[in-house]
Amino acid sequence: MKAQIQQLVSQALERLAADGALPAGRIPQPVIERTRDAAHGDFACNVAMVLAKVARCRPRDLAEKVVAALPDSRRVARVEIAGPGFINFFLAPEAYRELVPEILHQGHDFGRSRIGAGKRVQVEFVSANPTGPLHVGHGRGAAYGAAVADLLEAVGFEVHREYYVNDAGRQMDILATSVWLRYLGLCGETFSFPSNGYRGDYVLDIAATLHQEHGDDYRHSAAEVFADLPPDETPQQPDGDKEAHIDALIERARHLLGDIRYRYVFELGLNNILDDIREDLEEFGVCYEKWYSERSLVESGAVNKVVQRLRDSGHLYEKDGALWFRSTDYGDEKDRVVERDNGQTTYFASDIAYHADKLERGFERVIDVWGADHHGYVPRVKAALEALGDDPARLDVLLVQFANLYRQGRKVQMSTRSGSFVTLRELRQEVGRDAARFFYVMRKCEQHLDFDLDLAKSQSSDNPVYYVQYAHARVCSVLKQGAGKGFDLETSAGATNLEHLTEDHEQALLRTLSRYAEVVEAAALKEEPHQLTHYLRELANDFHTYYNAHQFLVDDRALRDARIKLILAVRQVLRNGLNLLGVSAPESM
RNA sequence: GCCCCUGUAGCUCAGCUGGAUAGAGCGUCCGCCUCCUAAGCGGAAGGUCACACGUUCGAAUCGUGUCAGGGGCGCCA
Structure with a gap:
């Protein structure tokens, strides 16, 4: 819907350029955004303010011209100019209503897109050393990496999930x-x-x-x-x-x-x-396409080969009996050892070989999800790729901050040394998979995460997971109730009866539903699953509000049909969103 | 010492590539079930967006500096 508005404005700008009202040449892609306030319509465009200078024209005057040049669209009810020069678009109610049959028709696929089509991306995450069970820190990387991978897949990328097994060394x-x-x-x-x-x-x-x-x-x-x-x-x-x-x-x-x-x-x-x-x-609902063994890399000679390549290209030197890579040539703060004085190649050497292999396998993008404690490691890996003649920009390292657990308001002490660290398994047993997956991705990855164990377990609206899941279960429950009352719950096809959705709560719900695809796209491209958790909470809130304000199972058959279709659409979107986060959508709670 | 992250309501956090009057949840206070799950909803109070400059039509957002908190800096992985 956003894209359609954008196209309308683009066409208007082209017309103005043709008429000489705008200087010919580069016309920027207009930016369309959602309005924060419903009084400003549904979408707003700031292009008049951005172009005022080059058009040698006051923003509001330019806005007038843009509006006059806009092609007609039946989806747009009216357009207003407001504030310093915003162009506000008010959508026709039918533009929103059409969404309902679209959601119901597309079902599981609703919200997916093809933006990444044809591009292969590899996501490597967790990759904890197999020297002990996963702990809660790995859990965050797992939940985050899995969500990012699933989101990228949802917007069309071909995603390859990988766990690098440090089984050598x-x-x-x-x-x-x-x-x-x-x-x-x-x-x-x-x-x-x-x-x-x-x-x-x-x-x-x-x-x-x-x-x-x-x-x-x-x-x-x-x-x-x-x-x-x-x-x-x-x-x-x-x-x-x-x-x-x-x-x-x-x-x-x-x-x-x-x-x-x-x-x-x-x-x-x-x-x-x-x-x-x-x-x-x-x-935990986390699966991989491949478990990549470091030992296989060593045994196949790939590590030695990559060290040789670096040596041949003059990036290595010997000092104190060890072999060093001159990473300072590429911005690292000091040079790094690739082969110890005892002849063993280092973990870093394997990592160079592994990353070189990733790029050779032809991924457009390679994403590494690492614990934030590895941040000093980024420059040297990128340096090595550059030294090998690869483009380090193809590697994107996402650093995940640690998670702290809180119980009864107190931080749970964890330390490997004392053996009192909490494993991921223990966490799952305590709060359940759904709460763990959801809580882990509620914050953006570079944010320290305070994981409230009591909240994750609580069965109340305070708990965002239960809140969202409950909205889903409630829709299911309504349908069950309806069947029990002997209502005919077969919904009509297409957009039939949807004109009965005239209540404010219904409009609000439709508006929120219409944002879903945009949220998925933004969350995927920015690698920010937390945007989806926030969205789902909002959608659930809109639904609960609607539920409290109106009866769905009404006697008026046409109205009932419209409302049932609407809540079915809500259920579908909740389901799709939760699914992307690896959280279940229960039928009853 | 150097590097990374963070400073927004009492608490935990959103705030999209700068945009209109700063947003949620929790907590506090006041209301709502003869009605599809009250595991729910509505309302109120609550802010110098750490601070100072700068960039411009416009800054919580971008830049520089200061202050504060967290984390990381090995021939370990």
């Missing part, structure tokens, strides 16, 4: 070693667990599986395992080096177990945790 070795040590504990060995090891219960569970299935097969004596190791760093031994200690333990594990057995423990840990993450996300 030192952290995974630490996990494997932690599992093995816990296993030794279960075998009856006694020793002090390394301070840098993973001490979560899930490690113990995996160790128990190993013990159950293989008994003492993987057992070595603690004395043998800990012989001649550099001392750990503990409160009792502040002089120790926890990094050196754990690295030595990893080496010892490899040595004592041998490649095959070590690999077995490693895989057991990885697979257990990855399966858990997959299941967790699936239950």
Whole structure:
């Protein structure tokens, strides 16, 4: 509808240009916006003020000319000039009414568009290290990334969702070693667990599986395992080096177990945790087209190849036995290591290879959803892409701020160290999937999120999720009631009877419904799902107000038909919107 | 020290590529079920848009600076 107004104004401007009232040449695309105040009509255009200068004409005078040049449209009831030179459009009631059959006809597809048609975009999100279960911080990235992906898909992009699995590298070795040590504990060995090891219960569970299935097969004596190791760093031994200690333990594990057995423990840990993450996300309604393994990148030689490319193009140099990438050439604040002095490529090297691969796969746009703590990482990845001759502008990194949980007005303390962190699974169990998905995307991603657990659980209008879902359930309930009363609820086809929708509440509802497609488009293109949550609340509010003010199941058949069609349209839009956010639309509550 | 984010009603936040009188929810106060779910609705009070300059027809929005809060800065991932 907005686009139609825009076209009318464009035509008027062309006419004026042809008549010489406007300088020929570049005529800007006029900006049409929704009015804030109904007294200003439905849409407003500020083009007269914008062009007043080049037209050498006062804004209001120019507005007169534009209005005079506007082609007729049956959708526009009247046009007014107001304020400093706004051109206000008042739509004909029928322009809104036509929306109802359109919504009912298009159903699930209503609000979708083809703006992104033909463009492929990749969205990588969550990508948490498989060294433990997802926590509430990952949850926000999951809900946000999934919503952005679904929104982009809704406006026509071909979306590819991906989870990058950091299954190579030192952290995974630490996990494997932690599992093995816990296993030794279960075998009856006694020793002090390394301070840098993973001490979560899930490690113990995996160790128990190993013990159950293989008994003492993987057992070595603690004395043998800990012989001649550099001392750990503990409160009792502040002089120790926890990094050196754990690295030595990893080496010892490899040595004592041998490649095959070590690999077995490693895989057991990885697979257990990855399966858990997959299941967790699936239950959260988050699915991927691909789980991309870092190890596959290392093993296929892609990492070495990309390092070689950088070396050949003169972007690398050696210092202190390590290989450095001169990222400062591209605006990074310092150079970065791609290969450590022990010959191992760094996580960063894998990441370069991964991002180069993304661009090679031909995505027009590549979106990374990262935790805000990674923001320092952005310049170096972009630098690497530029050094490789790719266009870094194709990569868009969206940084998601952390989420803080609140219970009874108090911040819930979370820390990995104390082991008291809240997992995503625990959160879902406490507040439910719908509330979690909705709450996570209520704020824009760069905003710190205060997640009120009590509110998310409350079954009242204070809780925006229940409020919106309740509107949906209420429509369903009305229909059930109608059937119970023996009303004929088969609605008429097309725009029949819709002229009976004359109440202010009905007009307001139609107006809100007409905004839906615009909201979806804006939320998608700006990567701001929170716009949709706000919209859904407004729509639900309009509906609840209408519900309280008017009876739908009236005796007048034509009026009843019109009202039922309207609330069916409301239900459809609520459903479509909730669906894009991964929130269910219950039939009853 | 450097970098990123944020400062709008008592609280939590919207405010679209600058636009008309600054918006919601919660909380507070006052009302509304003989009626399709009161898990709902209506009304009232509540603001120096952190502060100062600048850009222009016009600034909460853009620019610069100041102040305040949060986060990040490793041959870790």
